[in-house]
Amino acid sequence: MLPIQQELGGFAAPAIVSAGTAAMASEEAAAANPAAPKFNPAALPELQGVWRANQMAVSRTATCSTGFDIIDDELPSRGWPRSALIELLLQQSGIGEMQLLKPVLSQLSAKQKIVLVQPPYLPQAMACKSWGIATHNLLWIKTPSAADALWATEQILKNGCGGAVILWQSNVRNESLRRLHLAAQSTDTWLWLMRPLTARMDSSPAQLRIALRPAAGGISLKIVKRRGPLSGQRLFIPLVTMPVSRHPLEQQNASVVVRTRPVVGTRSDTSILV
Amino acid sequence: MRAGGVSAVAPDTVILDRNIDKENLALDAIAMALLQFTPEVVNVDDGCIVLDVSASLTLFGGPIAICQQVLNSVRRLGFTITLGAAPTATGAWLLARHPREKSRVLRRRSLSMKTLTWLLDRLVCTILPQAHKHEEWLTGIGVVTLGDIRKLPRPGLLRRTDQYLLEQIDRAYGQAPELFEWIQVPTTFSARMETYDRIEHADALMFGATRLILQLTGWLVSLHKAVCNFELLLEHERGRNAIEPTVIEIGLAEPAWHEQHLLRLLQERLARTELIAPVIAIRLEVRKLAEMLPPTTSLFPEPGGTSADWNRLMELLIARVGKEGVLTPACVHDYRPEICNTWVPVTDQPDNKNDEGQIVERPFWILAKPIALLMRDERPFYGSPLKLVRGPERIEAGWWDKQTTARDYFVAQDNNASCYWIYLERTREPRWYLHGLYA
Numbered sequence: 001m002l003p004i005q006q007e008l009g010g011f012a013a014p015a016i017v018s019a020g021t022a023a024m025a026s027e028e029a030a031a032a033n034p035a036a037p038k039f040n041p042a043a044l045p046e047l048q049g050v051w052r053a054n055q056m057a058v059s060r061t062a063t064c065s066t067g068f069d070i071i072d073d074e075l076p077s078r079g080w081p082r083s084a085l086i087e088l089l090l091q092q093s094g095i096g097e098m099q100l101l102k103p104v105l106s107q108l109s110a111k112q113k114i115v116l117v118q119p120p121y122l123p124q125a126m127a128c129k130s131w132g133i134a135t136h137n138l139l140w141i142k143t144p145s146a147a148d149a150l151w152a153t154e155q156i157l158k159n160g161c162g163g164a165v166i167l168w169q170s171n172v173r174n175e176s177l178r179r180l181h182l183a184a185q186s187t188d189t190w191l192w193l194m195r196p197l198t199a200r201m202d203s204s205p206a207q208l209r210i211a212l213r214p215a216a217g218g219i220s221l222k223i224v225k226r227r228g229p230l231s232g233q234r235l236f237i238p239l240v241t242m243p244v245s246r247h248p249l250e251q252q253n254a255s256v257v258v259r260t261r262p263v264v265g266t267r268s269d270t271s272i273l274v
Numbered sequence: 275m276r277a278g279g280v281s282a283v284a285p286d287t288v289i290l291d292r293n294i295d296k297e298n299l300a301l302d303a304i305a306m307a308l309l310q311f312t313p314e315v316v317n318v319d320d321g322c323i324v325l326d327v328s329a330s331l332t333l334f335g336g337p338i339a340i341c342q343q344v345l346n347s348v349r350r351l352g353f354t355i356t357l358g359a360a361p362t363a364t365g366a367w368l369l370a371r372h373p374r375e376k377s378r379v380l381r382r383r384s385l386s387m388k389t390l391t392w393l394l395d396r397l398v399c400t401i402l403p404q405a406h407k408h409e410e411w412l413t414g415i416g417v418v419t420l421g422d423i424r425k426l427p428r429p430g431l432l433r434r435t436d437q438y439l440l441e442q443i444d445r446a447y448g449q450a451p452e453l454f455e456w457i458q459v460p461t462t463f464s465a466r467m468e469t470y471d472r473i474e475h476a477d478a479l480m481f482g483a484t485r486l487i488l489q490l491t492g493w494l495v496s497l498h499k500a501v502c503n504f505e506l507l508l509e510h511e512r513g514r515n516a517i518e519p520t521v522i523e524i525g526l527a528e529p530a531w532h533e534q535h536l537l538r539l540l541q542e543r544l545a546r547t548e549l550i551a552p553v554i555a556i557r558l559e560v561r562k563l564a565e566m567l568p569p570t571t572s573l574f575p576e577p578g579g580t581s582a583d584w585n586r587l588m589e590l591l592i593a594r595v596g597k598e599g600v601l602t603p604a605c606v607h608d609y610r611p612e613i614c615n616t617w618v619p620v621t622d623q624p625d626n627k628n629d630e631g632q633i634v635e636r637p638f639w640i641l642a643k644p645i646a647l648l649m650r651d652e653r654p655f656y657g658s659p660l661k662l663v664r665g666p667e668r669i670e671a672g673w674w675d676k677q678t679t680a681r682d683y684f685v686a687q688d689n690n691a692s693c694y695w696i697y698l699e700r701t702r703e704p705r706w707y708l709h710g711l712y713a
Binding site for chain 2: 091092093094095096097098099113119120121122123124125126127128129130135136138139140141142143144148151152155156159160161162214215216217241242243
């Protein structure tokens with residue numbers, strides 16, 4: 001696991017860049033004219049149509065609540081954006097990423113189709129059923145190659161009949177991302193792209209990028225890119241359907257990366273069972 | 275020009291004999307494809323096809339649009355035509371036959387009788403086949419255009435020429451009724467096309483297949499039918515080393531008659547086909563038909579698309595990734611997770627809607643083949659030592675179908691805090707396996 005310090009550095013979201021340039025310009029102005037009063041951004045009049053770098057972007061795009069207030073607070077328009085490419089960067093598969101999507105998927109599956117394109121393992125219909133996802137609206141596309149998976153996703157997006165598409169890809173070229181992004185913008189379908197965490201340093205046209213890491217009793221996430229100010233903090237989302245609950249002590253400092261307690265050596269399950 | 279003269283002027287010219295049979299086949303193919311615009315299509319002599327589109331103008335968006343579409347579909351069949359349009363069939367035929375002249379702006383289309391009369395009056399009278407006999411006499415009295423003929427007194431003209439010439443002129447100017455025997459649409463469809471060369475790549479067959487599909491759509495529209503199932507036969511070598519033709523069967527979930535959809539399906543299928551031998555001809559045969567459904571009557575488009583759109587998407591996906599690649603869960607009541615979690619092709623249409631089965635908690639991901647886990651310090655190890663947090667859940671089933679499973683399932687957690695679904699095979703030598711991941 002990487003130290004937190006390293007993760008904090010290196011992200012240059014567009015919002016921060018624009019804030020930085022504005023600050024630099026004001027510094028230059030102050031240097032050229034020492035008599036000028038110090039620049040105070042809060043003193044600027046509220047102008048209509050001007051977006052400040054520390055504000056969350058407001059757009060008219062339809063969103064669907066994630067079902068977790070902690071994430072909703074951090075997202076522009078409070079929810080997963082529709083008709084946009086959303087990237088979820090996973091440390092590994094099977095860390096609770098599907099449970100994060102559970103509220104939105106169970107809501108969508110009541111009326112619309114949900115398509116899983118090239119998932120890493122076999123999806124379990126029973127798990128979907130227990131989560132309230134209508135299984136008759138579930139579709140699994142198994143493709144022989146990554147190109148076929150991207151093609152299938154694009155076709156589903158172009159068709160516009162599906163409610164949500166979740167695509168798993170390990171190596172995606174930038175052109176493909178751009179194509180997906182454009183295809184997503186033209187329809188009313190939700191699109192999630194699951195990528196490995198190593199891809200978080202690469203540039204991407206995705207509107208929203210979230211890095212996910214495992215945590216006991218839930219999932220730890222960090223927003224890598226959003227239409228708003230840079231989000232530095234790591235969020236812990238408790239997932240009720242996760243089989244392990246979180247230790248009460250660790251709940252108090254959620255931003256710390258969870259370390260597992262040392263395994264108790266005396267417990268021996270095997271001898272009890274056989 | 276004679277063959278000798280041609281070889282003197284241009285020695286490299288390849289001289290081909292005229293093949294009347296092939297010409298007729300081509301005309302039939304064009305007529306079949308044009309049936310999609312109107313059921314009233316007829317082959318008249320001299321390689322002309324007459325269409326009565328007066329009833330189709332509104333549907334296809336007016337005279338200019340329908341002309342464009344006719345030209346477009348014939349071009350995609352691989353032929354070039356000159357198109358004339360007029361209020362009378364004979365008038366349109368004359369305008370289409372009118373040869374191009376250098377000094378005059380060519381106009382082959384007219385919408386009103388007034389412009390048609392004006393256009394026809396300026397045509398050379400020998401354009402009418404009936405006037406050929408009297409060409410010498412007509413030139414002798416100074417008659418050049420059709421307008422000049424019409425200025426002559428009728429009884430005298432009838433005496434000196436024949437009635438056929440006058441009848442033809444009357445029809446062209448809309449003064450006599452026109453009667454045609456429109457072509458009868460065959461009840462079965464089977465179109466064949468020979469390829470120009472031996473084709474070794476399935477992709478290259480797309481051009482020929484396009485021509486066949488265009489004929490098919492024309493035929494379907496004229497009959498008001500939609501196709502459910504059709505076959506494309508790729509014919510290989512004949513004679514002594516004859517090889518059975520390759521059959522590409524395309525079944526549709528929803529009957530279709532749209533040329534674009536059929537073409538895309540065929541394209542995806544051809545891209546996946548590997549040819550066993552070079553192809554010398556292709557044949558398209560319709561196996562099953564259904565009635566063409568009328569378009570939806572609802573005023574607003576349905577949000578999220580119609581079920582027909584969805585079926586079309588499924589067909590497209592199946593055509594590319596195969597039937598085994600588009601899956602939906604089937605409801606199988608079994609305790610064994612691998613049997614319970616059965617996915618079937620979407621075309622099988624499993625009845626999994628009203629499902630009252632028992633719901634148990636399961637991990638989202640299941641491994642297709644359980645991974646045998648290493649043991650370290652008498653503890654299962656997967657990346658890091660696994661800690662058992664919940665269990666056991668005993669599953670014993672399958673003694674009736676020789677896939678007996680006797681397992682104790684546990685939820686285990688590794689150092690990263692991700693959860694796994696592991697089981698202990700209850701055999702004489704117990705072993706740990708990883709079977710699922712909690713996603």
